[in-house]
Amino acid sequence: MNNKIxxxxxxxxxxLIEGILAVLKTNKNFEVVGYSLNGTELLDKIYTQSVDVLVIDINMPCKDGIEVLKEFAQKGFPCHVIVLSSYDDVKLIKEVIQLGAKGYLTKQCASENIVDAITCVSKGEEYYSKAIREKIFLSFTGIGNDKSIDNSDLLLLITDRELEILKLISKEYSGKEISEALFISTNTVETxxxxxxxKLNVKNTIGLVKFAIRNNLINQ
Structure with a gap:
């Protein structure tokens, strides 16, 4: 039985594809089942293959990554998607997340993050490189030059389970109480x-509570 991703x-x-292939081949849990050089070729292939994770560029000929994601949103996602792009514009990051991408990496950090990203996203979790998280956080706080996102946009980085836990933390539930409420282990809660x-670039649990208060999560 093949349990590879x-x-x-x-x-x-x-x-670039050959460079990523060289990195992924070192991991025995991965199997690259195909590659495409443009969006049209990708759409012709992706629904006929058994794929867990698609790593896609934004800037491609025929159909770009945004157009591909829009088609996935209409037809149904054939797999989880990680965007690998040269761009780190906050508006673009926000758009691909809203279209259903589960991860976002810049090409500059691809080799050091791609293994963790694929592993994470294959489980249905989200993954954003440190540079991307910081970019979103700086915009969120108004420290950066891009003021295009509002307070709610950092919530895009959080999984549904993490959101549940964040709400319970903000209501002063202990780790044990959260584990009992959600039927998970205390170790999982701590993770x-x-x-x-x-993800939220805060220092401690107090920072999480402050974030929840700013985003009106306590009474939800």
Missing amino acids: RIHLADDHLV HRKNLIK
Whole structure:
């Protein structure tokens, strides 16, 4: 039985695809089942293959990554999607997340993050590189130059389970009480808490509570 994570790569630069292939081949849990050099070729292939994770560029000929994601949104997603792009514009990041992408990496950090990203996203979780999380956070706080996102946009980085836990933390539930309420282990609760702190770029649980208050999550 093949339990490997099946991956399809889509980018108009064959050199980049070959570079990613070289990285992924070192992981025995991965199997690259195909690649595409443009959006039209990708759409012809992706629904006929058994794929767990698609790694896709935004800037491609024929159909770009945004157009592909829009088609997926209409037809149904054949797999989980990670966007791998040269761009780190907040508006673009927000758009692909809203269209259903589960992860976003810049090409500059691809080699160091791609393995973790694919592993995470294959489980239905979200993954954003540190640079992308910081970009969103800076815009959220108004420190950065891009003021295009509002308070609610950081919530795009949070999974449904993390949101449940964040709400319970904000209501002063202990780790044990959260584990009992959600039927998960206390270790899992702690892992989610640490992930939330990392994603939201806060220092501790108090920071999580402040975030929940700012976003009106306590009474939900």
